[in-house]
Each structure stands twice: as C-alpha cells, then as structure tokens.
Amino acid sequence: MRPDLSVCIAGVTLKNPVMTASGTFGSGKEYGAFFDISRLGAVVTKGIAPVPWKGNPVPRVAETPSGMLNAIGLQGPGVDTFMAEDLPYLAQYGVPVIANVCGHSEEEYLTVVEKLSDTDVSMLEINVSCPNVREGGIAFGTDPGKVCAITQAVKKITKKPVIIKLSPNVTDIRETAKAAEAGGADCVSLINTLIGMKIDVRTRRFILANRTGGLSGPAIHPVAVRMVYDVSHAVGIPVIGMGGISTAEDALEMILAGATGIAVGTAFFHDPQAAVKVIEGMEVYLAEQKISSVRELVGAVS
Amino acid sequence: MSGNAAPTLETARVVSQEALTEDTMSLWLEVSFVPKARPGQFVSFYLDDPSRLLPRPISICDFERRLSLLRFVYRIAGEGTRQLSLLRTGDSVRVMGPLGNGYPMEEMAGKRVLLIGGGLGIPPMLGCLTDAYREPCDRESFRLPPKAVNAALGYRSAPFMLSDFSEKTHVYLATEDGSAGVKGNVLTAIREEMAPSDLIFACGPKRMLAAVASYAAERCIPCYVSLEERMACGVGACLGCVAKTKSEDPHYHVPYRRVCTDGPVFYAPDVDFS
Ligand SMILES: Cc1cc2nc3c(=O)[nH]c(=O)nc-3n(C[C@H](O)[C@H](O)[C@H](O)COP(=O)(O)OP(=O)(O)OC[C@H]3O[C@@H](n4cnc5c(N)ncnc54)[C@H](O)[C@@H]3O)c2cc1C
C-alpha cells in the first residue's frame, strides 16, 4: 500500500506536507520547467504588499558556508497584479495556494488581507518577520504584543485560515508563537531567516548593499528544528516548519520535531527539483519503516 | 519567462578543458540543449560541494552545433570556479541552461555589426561571431556578407582568445598596458581606427559598458549590453539579480529587471548606469 502523506492544516487538506517557502519560488512559473508543480502539497507565494514594492539595491544575495544571505527587501508586484496574473496561473495546478502577506503598517497588511479574502487562496501567511525592510516585517514580529494585535486585526476581517510567520531573531520564539495563538492564529510557520552580515575583507565593504541580510539554507537547519520543537510544545495550533530543508531526511526531522507541514526554500537554488525529491524520499521512508501515515510522525521524537 | 525557451537541467559531459592563461580556463561541454541556445545566454554550473549552494553563472562562449557542444571561457575568480577548473575530459558536471535572453541576432541582418568585449566579457562575443556566420537555419534565416561583423577587444594585458577572432574577422585591439594593439581601452581603439558600425553588441565591466552605451547613443547606433549581477536561483524566482532600468518591469511595475531572465542582454538606452 502507498503510504499516506496527506495532512490537514486549519481545515485545509494537503496531499503531502511539502510546500514552497515564501520568496524562493517566484510567481510559480519559474520552476514549472523542472517538475510538475501539481505534485506539491501547497504553493506559498512571495510576500504580497498593497502596491508594487521596489525592494533593496543590489547586491541582494551572497553565498555563505552551506547557506546564503538575502536582502531582497520584498520586491513584489502588489496585490492587484498578484490577483490578476499570478493567482489564475497558479490555480491551474489545483494545488492549494497560500498567500504570503506583507506591509509597512497594520493598515497595509489589512488592505491586502481584505482583497485576498475574496479570492481562491486557501490560507494567508502573515509575514511579521522579514528582516530586510525597515517598517513592518520584523518590527512587528519581535514584539509579542504587536504579534497578538496584528493577528487579531487580521482574523477580524477574514474567514481564511491565518498562519503567522515567526522570526527566529528573538530571545524566546515561544513568546511570539503564544502571542499569535492568543490573537487567534490558526497556525504558525517558522523560521524566517536569521539576520546576518558578510564583509569583503579585500575592499573592506559590506557584501550586501543593505549591509545585513537573512541567513537561510542548511546552515540554519538545526536552529530551525530546535525552534519548531520548542514552539510545537508551547502552542496547540499546527506548526509549519522550514529552514534549510533540502532532503527528505531534513523534512522528516522537522516533522518529528513537531511540524505538520514543511517548506522547501533555499534548496531550490541548489537543486530545482529538491521539493519533489523530498516528497519521493518521504514516501520511500514511510514504506521502509512500515508507517501508514506521515501524520503518525508529527512530534514523534522521544 | 519573457519568451525565452525553457531551460534544461542536466548532467553534462566534459569534452575538454585547458588553461588559456594562468587563471583563464576554456571548457567544452556536451549538452542536449545546444539547439535552443543562442549567443549571450548563460549556463548555471552547480558545484559538487554541498557547502557552496549557489550555481555559478558562466556565459556561453562558442558553439559547435553539429556535435552538440558548448564552449565556456572563465576566470578562476574564487573557490567555485577553482573547483570547476579541475574538471577533466569525461568528468560530468550538473548544469542548467540555456538561461537568459541572449543577443538579438536577427537584428544583424543587413548591418555592419561591432562586437565589443572587455576582459571576461570577450568570450560571449565569439559566440555572436560564430552564430552570425552559421549556415542559415530555420530560426535565423539570414546570411551576412563577409566582414560585416567585426570585433573590438580590450584586455588589461596579454590577450587571450585573440586568434579565435582574428581567424574569422577584423579585430580592433586594445590593451591597458600597451603590450598589444592600441594602448588604452577598447573605445580608444574604436575611435582611433574609426571602426564602422550600425549595430553594437557589448559585454564587459560596467564602466566599459556605460562608455560604450554613451558612444553608441551619441552616434545613434542601436546597442545591446550584457550585464552581470550576483545570482541565487538563475531562473527569475528569487529577485536577487536585478538591474536598474529606465522602463518598468511589466509584471513587477518597478524599474528593476531580472538579469537572469529579462537579461543578461539589455537594450543599452534602457539601462540606468548611474
Ligand atoms: C550572466 C553572467 C555571466 C557570466 N559569465 C562569465 C564568463 O563567461 N566568464 C567568467 O569568467 N565569468 C563570468 N561571470 C562571472 C562568474 O559568474 C563569477 O566569476 C563566478 O560566479 C565566481 O564564482 P567563484 O566561486 O569562483 O567566486 P566566489 O567569489 O567565491 O563566489 C562567491 C559567490 O559570489 C558569486 N560571484 C562572484 N563573482 C561574481 C560575478 N562577477 N558575477 C556574479 N556572481 C559572482 C558566485 O557565483 C558565488 O555565489 C558571469 C556572471 C554572470 C552573472
């Protein structure tokens, strides 16, 4: 018998737990040449703002040992273009679409949430953890009071399930996770990138124009596993785990730590087929271990 | 992806690799995607080193279309290219290509074309020359008269790949130290020898491209330049590699274009060199 990879998050059934991490999968079109997008559990979009955002100056990316720094600064086409062009394109795959929402102020988040509430997106992921924009983003995500307030405000105006995306750049991530839960979040996702910096010793300049950037990739995986473990024990809502997942083993580790869903991000840059390999590897593992459903593994570390 | 052919991800076979200078390598690969590749496009090279995640973008230098081969000429600039320089005949390497848009070869028809290359911007100019004179095929059915395409090449010091060009066409040559050709940069050579042109394709350091762009603008010569930027995905997904343009991106509605998909070749008047 084929092992059952399906999971249910906030009432939405995904045929497997594997999603794309926001901002690493473009508008969905870019990776269509390398694998069948309809095999994914869900597609998570790039951050969507009320209007087009320019993003940061270049250089925006830098390689680091087993990882990378990015300071894209949430360049995006804005919610109207997303709804007119990207969403219809993604809809053809029949895969749940999770819209990642960003803004400079509570009002901006709410503008986007309101517009997306009338669309076919399956869930909203509220990015209160982007380290590369000055206002909004991480300025909200490091303060439990603000996390709770924005969650409540979003929940008040939408019927869509709400995921709050948490920042690892805090002393105790359980506090912001609990604040999201208290505000009515249906789910939390973690981790966003860790703030880092890289300096060119020859020119004695910052490598990134933004000076700092978000660290992602295998380098952050152990940190992410630990945080998913901590958060899943602190809250009662489901957790989506991400951070450096590039193989089925990495994904299973995250699930054993307590994640119901997982996302593949930076790994796409090293292997455009990484997500499919994760799905196939999980199937093989479950069959070999004679486990009938992946749901049995959620939080099953001892 | 702005009309570019979908790229292919594959394991390519190394046909040969040799050093042209102390730190410049010439690599021939056998790949399946040669038929859809055009001059000015590039290929992402994935390293067999899990600690270095990001692919290295290298421009297509030349074609051997009948044998399904592509040539790359690159400088050993750091650890990634050093690892690539160790590849030997028969080895395999994971690549994705062709990427980006490439030069608008169809605009060459009926024109006197000047290919301007500086330093490691020289290799992709050779592919333009080769493809300009390839037998007419279904995609670009025009035949250029001999000598319609000339090259202007600028080096810091000792030239490499010079005979690849001079065997096929006239070369306006400049070196910064004066060791060969005109002393100065490639525009010095072009001006001194009054190189004729009604179309310019250029690749090289940004300062050179800015100078070439204003040279072309002054003379109302259509000009296309190939830009370089730090990349992560190479396929338009991460928005890491943008260049400032004067016009807006039709999807993102901001004056930034992705070098990896909307470029690397841009119409020079649209590039914001400031
Ligand atoms: C479209 C395009 C075409 C290119 N074509 C050629 C070519 O034909 N011949 C050639 O010699 N070089 C070319 N380059 C530059 C080449 O990509 C870099 O020299 C190479 O990536 C350096 O890698 P490294 O690991 O040796 O150096 P490191 O400095 O160790 O690299 C660290 C990181 O920085 C990136 N990086 C470093 N230098 C550059 C650069 N100049 N441009 C973009 N990314 C860089 C690397 O990809 C890597 O992610 C091209 C670059 C681009 C964007």
Ligand SMILES: Cc1cc2nc3c(=O)[nH]c(=O)nc-3n(C[C@H](O)[C@H](O)[C@H](O)COP(=O)(O)O)c2cc1C
């Ligand atoms: C290039 C890039 C762009 C990103 N853009 C976003 C974004 O728009 N919104 C967001 O919530 N997270 C964004 N992230 C964070 C990722 O979604 C993810 O949380 C993080 O990279 C960790 O996962 P990974 O190591 O698998 O990439 C981005 C990450 C990268 C590398």
Ligand code: FES
């Ligand atoms: S490198 Fe990712 S968009 Fe160009």
